[in-house]
Amino acid sequence: MTTLIEDSPRSFQAGWITEVHAAGFATGAVLTPWASPYRHRGGPGLKPGIGKRAQELRDAGVQVWFDPTTHALQMPGVGDLRYYAEFNLWGGPVGDLTQDAYRREHVRRVFKHQSDLGAPFVAPAPLLPSGLNNVSTLALETARVALDMQSSAALTIAGVGTFWSDGRDLDAHVGALAALDPSAWFISFVQPDNDLPPRLTADEVYGICRTVRALSEYAPVHVSHGDFAALPAVAAGASTAGTGWDKRQRVVSFSDYAPRPEAGGQASWYERPSVLGLLGTLDRKGDGALLQQQDSALAARLGGMPAVPGPKGVFSHHVQQLDAAIRRVQISGGSYQQRYEELDKMYTEASTNWAAVRAVMGLSDRSGTWVAPFQQGLRMYAQSEGWIP
Secondary structure (H helix, E strand, C coil): CCEEEECCCCCCCHHHHHHHHHCCCCCEEEECCCCCCCCCCCCCCCCCCHHHHHHHHHHCCCEEEECCCHHHHHCCCCCCCCCHHHHCCCCCCCCCCCCHHHHHHHHHHHHHHHHHCCCCCECCCCEECCCCCHHHHHHHHHHHHHHHHCCCCEEEEEECHHHHCCHHHHHHHHHHHHCCCCCCEEEEECECCCCCCCCCCHHHHHHHHHHHHHHHCCCCEEECCCHHHHHHHHHCCCCEEEECCCHHHCCCEHHHHCCCCCCCCCCCCCCCCEEHHHCEECCCCCHHHHHHHHCHHHHHHCCCCCCCCCHHHHHHHHHHHHHHHHHHHHCCCCCHHHHHHHHHHHHHHHHHHHHHHHHHHCCCCCHHHHCHHHHHHHHHHHHHCCCCC
16 A cells, blocks of 8 residues: 555544545555644534544554654744644753753653554654754754664654755765664655645755665655655655645645634635546646546546545545556566656656647646656656666
8 A cells, every 4th residue: 555644634534544545545544733633622523632533543444653743843934733732742842852851852752642542653853954954963863862762763854945955965964864774764845835736846856766765775765745746756665655635635835834814714625636647636626527528538548537526536536546656656666767767657648648638628738847847856866876868
């Protein structure tokens, strides 16, 4: 199985998760103190406490993870602490990892919550702006503390675009972390906004690929909230990608951790249909049905459209499409080069398919955002490995 369903601050559909898990499209679910409350409230329309939610998922055979998402505290404008504050994850100032005592107490409390939830240990980490600076030193020290406390813990690497494109400094930081030899990795490429796909540059994709290539030889790598943008990392060896029914489950962004508007407001479901042959989603929720009507053969060739309308049907179809894309890369052969070659072929096919959809429906060709930077970064990685001139 190839995906983990990430937590969402809106209605958390445990039933949807258990269904895609039972169908073989999802490995497990990731809960976070930013999206699930600690205290159980109960009642119509209220989210259950994290303990009750974790138990419900475990009873259905779904593996549960607890990601502390400490790196959100360093995001510009962070302020949505309505659930996070309930978890009491800090012995010192919230977000302060500058002292050993603060680091140890934060890690201890994170691990205590994970143990209580029956979840694997995942170490916290700060958000990295570059490969070699004071923050990267704190990240390395926090990782050492975590593995000293729990040798089986996974380590987290979370960075913004300037970190992932930081060349040799990125490689130096990743090399120092890799020398700690953890059991697994959670990586995040953090964005200023929640646009889909995330606006990664080719240099950032190249850095992500190099990083995952180095880490995946020794331990599994999960691309947190990676969705379709995680495919280059999958080619470089990643095992799973995070996804969900909500944009916040498919990308990690500053805007999703900002203070909530006092007036609240009604959020809309993300119902744009995902299309395997496009390696992305269409622009509007009705576009899938329209394509099916205008050219059913093309729709079928691209992987089909959601069979059931509405948020649940679109989510289930999305996870199936993402699972199929990841599996195609992973089973293409035993070597990293074969994985690269398969994904590069898929991107080329997707560019052709976007042009076909444009011709049939008159839609804009979105290959410039869903394909071009990812394929370019992937080829930069392949060139560095000596597979292409």
